[in-house]
Amino acid sequence: MTGKTIGEMKVGDFAEFAKTVSETDVYLYAGITGDFNPAHVNQAYAEKTFFKTRIAHGMLTAGFISTILGTKLPGPGTIYLKQSLAFLAPVRIGDTITAHAEVVELKVEKNRARFRTTCMNQEGTMVLDGEAEVMPPKGK
Numbered sequence: 001m002t003g004k005t006i007g008e009m010k011v012g013d014f015a016e017f018a019k020t021v022s023e024t025d026v027y028l029y030a031g032i033t034g035d036f037n038p039a040h041v042n043q044a045y046a047e048k049t050f051f052k053t054r055i056a057h058g059m060l061t062a063g064f065i066s067t068i069l070g071t072k073l074p075g076p077g078t079i080y081l082k083q084s085l086a087f088l089a090p091v092r093i094g095d096t097i098t099a100h101a102e103v104v105e106l107k108v109e110k111n112r113a114r115f116r117t118t119c120m121n122q123e124g125t126m127v128l129d130g131e132a133e134v135m136p137p138k139g140k
Helices: 023-033 058-071
Strands: 014-020 079-087 096-107 112-120 126-135
Touching: 014 058, 023 058, 058 079, 058 096, 058 112, 058 126, 079 112, 096 126
Parallel strands: none
Antiparallel strands: 014 096, 079 126, 096 112, 112 126
């Protein structure tokens, strides 16, 4: 299975991925990465922070963008080259996050695609904004 080639995409194409962030997701991410920041895994500590509760790792949320690029658009065979991120609002356990990636530029001669990447919560609040550059698969 191979994703879309540069010739099969156009500016404005987009894909989405939605997931409800669970406590298990946060603990598994902490275990995999070693990021046991108490803001993520310690409720008593987190209650004393600006957010007043535990929050998901920002990079866990950013990973949903990777899901789109690697499995949907362009999809399998894509090489992730760059990503800029701005974390705009916290993601709390129980939030449903919808990641969105939209083609904003195609560099056909270099086989590169640039995407606007965003994540929104169930209330319509943008929690992440950014831009990605990928190398789509060459052919099928």
